[in-house]
Amino acid sequence: MGALGECCLGGKPGCHGMEQMLLVGGEEEEIRLGPELECGGGIEDAVKVLLEGLGEDPDRDGLKKTPLRVAKALRDGTRGYKQSVHDIVEGALFLEAGMSNRVDRARGGGGLVVVRDIGLFSYCESCLLPFRVQCHVGYIPSGQHVVGLSKLARVADVFAKRLQDPQRLADDICSALQSSIKPLGVAVSLQCWHIHLPELGRKNPCQRHTSSRSNMQGWHELDVCSYSGIFEDEGGDPWIEFAAVLKFGGVNVGRVEEEKEKEKPSPLQNWCPLKSPEMVQCIGKASSKLVGTLPDAMVAAVTSILTSLGEDPLREELVGTPQRFVRWLMTFRRASFELKLNSNFHLGQLGLYSAKNSGGDIIGSRSKGEIVHSELSLPFCSQCEHHLLPFYGVAHIGYLAPPESKIIDRSLLHSVVLFYGCKLQVQERLTRQITETVFSIFCGGVMVVVEADHVCMVSRGIEKMGSSTATTAAMGQFAANLEAKTMFLQTIACSRAAGG
Amino acid sequence: MGALGECCLGGKPGCHGMEQMLLVGGEEEEIRLGPELECGGGIEDAVKVLLEGLGEDPDRDGLKKTPLRVAKALRDGTRGYKQSVHDIVEGALFLEAGMSNRVDRARGGGGLVVVRDIGLFSYCESCLLPFRVQCHVGYIPSGQHVVGLSKLARVADVFAKRLQDPQRLADDICSALQSSIKPLGVAVSLQCWHIHLPELGRKNPCQRHTSSRSNMQGWHELDVCSYSGIFEDEGGDPWIEFAAVLKFGGVNVGRVEEEKEKEKPSPLQNWCPLKSPEMVQCIGKASSKLVGTLPDAMVAAVTSILTSLGEDPLREELVGTPQRFVRWLMTFRRASFELKLNSNFHLGQLGLYSAKNSGGDIIGSRSKGEIVHSELSLPFCSQCEHHLLPFYGVAHIGYLAPPESKIIDRSLLHSVVLFYGCKLQVQERLTRQITETVFSIFCGGVMVVVEADHVCMVSRGIEKMGSSTATTAAMGQFAANLEAKTMFLQTIACSRAAGG
Known part of the structure; x- marks a missing residue:
């Protein structure tokens, strides 16, 4: 994806597999770590700088292991950089004789497969805060092959576990499924929620008896979609069928017409609340009163975290990200x-x-x-x-x-x-x-x-x-x-x- | 926990860590397996026997890798046998000075910590089918220590990932937290749902905009709770407070009084639908018409799966389990x-x-x-x-x-x-x-x-x-x-x- 497709992290190859194994066991703090611990060292040192910048004592009881925890969480949260869609889908394509014979695709009907409500978390590349995703994926098989249903969720997760924005996440999932399954078409609809600023809060985050989607009240929401093959025609059967199947599942999918899109600014420009002019002013006011200019050491620390994750801090979408993250963090100083x-x-x-x-x-x-x-x-x-x-x-x-x-x-x-x-x-x-x-x-x-x-x-x-x-x-x-x-x-x- | 507390599986030590690592990568079928594959061999062979007993060809496209998938899923689904609560909680106890000073526990108030709606899956030991659990855990800290919140979910998961019944699951979670955190008391409330027989179906399983709990309509439900320390007094402040905090989260907790319990049969006796007389008759009618007596080879295969998982098929609760599972499976013959x-x-x-x-x-x-x-x-x-x-x-x-x-x-x-x-x-x-x-x-x-x-x-x-x-x-x-x-x-x- 972008700067680093399938690249492995710098440093010792294989150390990540080991980290992930430890995480599965659920004992991320407790297991004695061997030499592989060193591969998280860069991030841990950077987190210590951030804690000190917040005026905290990194050696106090609650914070002692925070750098280790943050490093592990970041590694785990961006593990998608090291995963291969090809490996996931290969071996999970099953022959379904008759799939494209009697159900006649040429006449436009049938064969749609949709997995709804795949819950994911991703990291906003503009500010490094996690954002929540409810993902809906559809495809129409061809060549008499279907893919194991769980693979649709696994492929979506590969791209969610990277630094992302919603539209690219949708596009990545769509094009990866199209090229690996080679179906007649793929449709992806994402509902994304970005956490707001502390001051904005939420009315009632803990309300129960609601779906995992409807309790995101107060978060900044953006809906995006992506499509390939026979889903590209907005007025065609496949897209209308996909939208209908989501609709009786309670999801309304809308497509932004490209003509209109050119005239007005992309909704993505307002996606990350920490990037919007209003919020920059709001945080700026709070943080300048409190801390003056941003501490260079903290910005450098976040930049080094990006590098440790294998990202290029000079990639266009990441320019300004360390500053935004530090500015946000400093409101908790x-x-x-x-x-x-x-x-x-x-x-x-x-x-x-x-x-x-x-x-x-x-x-x-x-x-x-x-x-x-x-x-x-x-x-x-x-x-x-x-x-x-x-x-x-x-x-x-x-x-x-x-x-x-x-x-x-x-x-x-x-x-x-x-x-x-x-x-x-x-x-x-x-x-x-x-x-x-x-x-x-x-x-x-x-x-x-x-x-x-x-x-x-x-x-x-x-x-x-x-x-x-x-x-x-x-x-x-x-x-x-x-x-x-x-x-x-x-x-x-x-x-x-x-x-x- | 029953027969095998913290025991390791027979065979090669360490092979499970490897399996779990593979699962995390999301490529459980694709990665080339080394010698550690052998440790799942027993289960795989048994699954082949089951497929043949169902009249299927284990070599057809969709079934070729089913034995491998089932073996891995069973290993993963019972990984709790190999996890240690001590390892999880140790290192996640944080000093909270003042926790038991000014908030005066002796006078009965304050300090309750509740994590609601931890979603889990477990395996019914009576029939080997998975059952769904919504888990709510509360405790009152003592000794000025609190435990990391995620550890409550992790400890619950350790015991869910075993062959269980709802009451023992609740008791296991409760006593493990009591002995590892050493708080003033622990309260556990579980809502459990067991899948019904095929014929019973469900009215509308896919209804959306509902919580993860309320869409379990049609499943067999059982609510259980377990408590220790100062939660033992049903009329006491701590229990009433725990129940109230769950209530405004939408969960009603009731305790079965022990006196009454002695007089009538335990609700657990009707927990597993495959054990209830009505269902035994219903399945028996369907399966005897279809297959006559249960095939010994299939029952032996399921028994060998229990042994491969490290369980004792002669443990009281597991007697009859292979027969029940095979009887259920044969309705899909x-x-x-x-x-x-x-x-x-x-x-x-x-x-x-x-x-x-x-x-x-x-x-x-x-x-x-x-x-x-x-x-x-x-x-x-x-x-x-x-x-x-x-x-x-x-x-x-x-x-x-x-x-x-x-x-x-x-x-x-x-x-x-x-x-x-x-x-x-x-x-x-x-x-x-x-x-x-x-x-x-x-x-x-x-x-x-x-x-x-x-x-x-x-x-x-x-x-x-x-x-x-x-x-x-x-x-x-x-x-x-x-x-x-x-x-x-x-x-x-x-x-x-x-x-x-």
């Missing part, structure tokens, strides 16, 4: 918290107002006459300190206050969440820190529930898409009183049931 | 089709009646005055000949007939689908065979769409849960006429939109 604290976070001075104007839900009166206030679904995006990958979700805060006391403005509680969220974190600590801070104002009792999706859980290693993590903490009367706790938890359940 | 054909499948004699009594949808009149009839969502369960694993779904059949002609009864069309479905198959061929058969009656034109979920796509190798496959075929005027085709495809879309 330690120092930024102090600044934020001083500028807009004065607990005890601001944001307290009378309960009777409360926007919170008064869910019941307690025996002592105190009231349980709750602020639900406060969005945040944080950075997992074990993997340098985002986790994002919502915090729910409940607290007890006497009927006549002041309560806290929702926006101030949200500031508390963002304050502790916007750095290298673990979810358990984030939950505890929010609880302690709110408890310092309302000593009656506080309970916090944080729900989050962890990119590290779905994009690498165990790849458990759809999983979500919930953590709780309680202090004061909330910790001791089951009735108050139950009321608060039920408020969340009711809000969720109402689509909140 | 080639010879059975002829019998079914003779007994209740007389095309041209039965099942044709006047169109005005049709249960099918008359979706429009054609230029020649012919009518498009459609029968939607005819369920089936078939057996993938490449992996000896079920694929199941629905067929939609559309055909053109003159207004005054007879049409086909839905149940007869369903017989056609079951007739071709109930054997070793590939979905593309199944679609073509249904089309050709219906076309032999209605020469005007036929179109068939088959939608299916393939267990081989989700339970092994690439593990793309949620993916589904659609295939189409058309003959006669349906192949040539886009209008008729579009009308039929829209009928499916409308039916799907209406929840059909």
Whole structure:
């Protein structure tokens, strides 16, 4: 693909096979590593530079093995560079006598094979953040041969496991299947979601009972397609049939006409949020206030990571990528918290107002006459300190206050969440820190529930898409009183049931 | 875990690591295998015996590599026997100062960590068929240590990748986490789905926009839980909090009280459909008619597979398993089709009646005055000949007939689908065979769409849960006429939109 098609990584040949074997066993940190460890050394050193640039101590407990984890995840996430489509498809072509005889392709009907909803993760080449893909692949066999169905997913994964943009990913999958299976045609439709900036957050990432696609609300979405052979005619039977089969699977496929495309800017230009002028300004404002110009050492470190992965940092699409990644990463810099604290976070001075104007839900009166206030679904995006990958979700805060006391403005509680969220974190600590801070104002009792999706859980290693993590903490009367706790938890359940 | 805890397979140590490495590359059939291939030899020979017992030619194109594929899938699907929880958790315990200080566990509140919706596949030890698991794990840290979140999923996977029943799976996960993390307590809730018998099928397996859990309609479901430490008190804060956090994630957790449990038979006794008296009778009736007594060679072959996996076929839970698996497999025997054909499948004699009594949808009149009839969502369960694993779904059949002609009864069309479905198959061929058969009656034109979920796509190798496959075929005027085709495809879309 592009700069490095089937090339092997520099350094020791074969060391990657070994790394992948270790990952499968699920013990990526624990197994004693032999000399092959050295092949990740370049990336590990670069990650240490990034951690230091973030104002962190790379030797503290949670970060000690982070460089090793990041190196392994990056190697694994770009393993597609070393995989060959030919090897995957060869030996998985099966003779189906009659496939192109009685079902008469010349007359335009039949024989379409579609695999829908192949879930993938890829890396955005503009910013190095992972993006989510729901992939739908169709082809029409020829020469009386069909390909094993799982190979369509495997070939798609080969190209997803590289630095990509959505359109090239679709084109790569399409042309690789066309040339390896040699069917009458191939159609590929991708729905891609790019994570947004921390500040934008999401309303409700953990909503359940939804498909893996429909819970991507708040992510930046782009739909692309690619086609070859008899799918090229947009008004022809094969394309219409492909679109129809996806439609009754719930996916609407649209093709951008090439004529129109020439007139207006490509939607790809706005694909990566970190490239859009609005976001560059937004991040620039935040990061320049915090860090001034970008640290050269961090940019050089990311450039060296690209080189270690076998990529060419001078390839057109990668120019500016290290800067964009560092700019994004620096919004999670330690120092930024102090600044934020001083500028807009004065607990005890601001944001307290009378309960009777409360926007919170008064869910019941307690025996002592105190009231349980709750602020639900406060969005945040944080950075997992074990993997340098985002986790994002919502915090729910409940607290007890006497009927006549002041309560806290929702926006101030949200500031508390963002304050502790916007750095290298673990979810358990984030939950505890929010609880302690709110408890310092309302000593009656506080309970916090944080729900989050962890990119590290779905994009690498165990790849458990759809999983979500919930953590709780309680202090004061909330910790001791089951009735108050139950009321608060039920408020969340009711809000969720109402689509909140 | 039962018979073989952490034991290594007999034969060459280390050969499994190699196999797993090959699987990751996604080229399980293609890579030249060295001497380590021999370690799968026993299973491969046994699978050949099964194929011959099914009346198949193990050397035909689609089956040549099936023994190798099945052996690799079984090895991979039971790799948990060779994995160590200690290795996974060690090195992933992180110091979280303050975790058990200010958040006061002694007073009953806070600190709960829950990972919801970990999707897993396991093998039923009663019948060797895979079963689907949605796993939810919670724990409350102690000793100021938290475990890396992905480790909860990895540990669950270690025990899922063994021959299991749901309750032991839950207990294994719970006790392994309790002893390795040493938290204040662990809670595990599992939702498990066992595939039903072929005849039972499912109404609509491919329905989209639903969560990975809610589209298991038609599968046999069992919910179990396991708990340790402070979760043992059902009325206590920790359990209630765990249940609440799952509830607002859409999962209802119930505990079976032990007192009541003693009085009535355990729900586990009815867990495996192939063990329930009703099903034994049902399969027995079908298989005795077809094959008489079970072939000893096939039962011996499955017994040898258990031994090759390192299991003890005399372990209490495995007694009868080879017989159950063979009995189930024999419902897909080639010879059975002829019998079914003779007994209740007389095309041209039965099942044709006047169109005005049709249960099918008359979706429009054609230029020649012919009518498009459609029968939607005819369920089936078939057996993938490449992996000896079920694929199941629905067929939609559309055909053109003159207004005054007879049409086909839905149940007869369903017989056609079951007739071709109930054997070793590939979905593309199944679609073509249904089309050709219906076309032999209605020469005007036929179109068939088959939608299916393939267990081989989700339970092994690439593990793309949620993916589904659609295939189409058309003959006669349906192949040539886009209008008729579009009308039929829209009928499916409308039916799907209406929840059909």
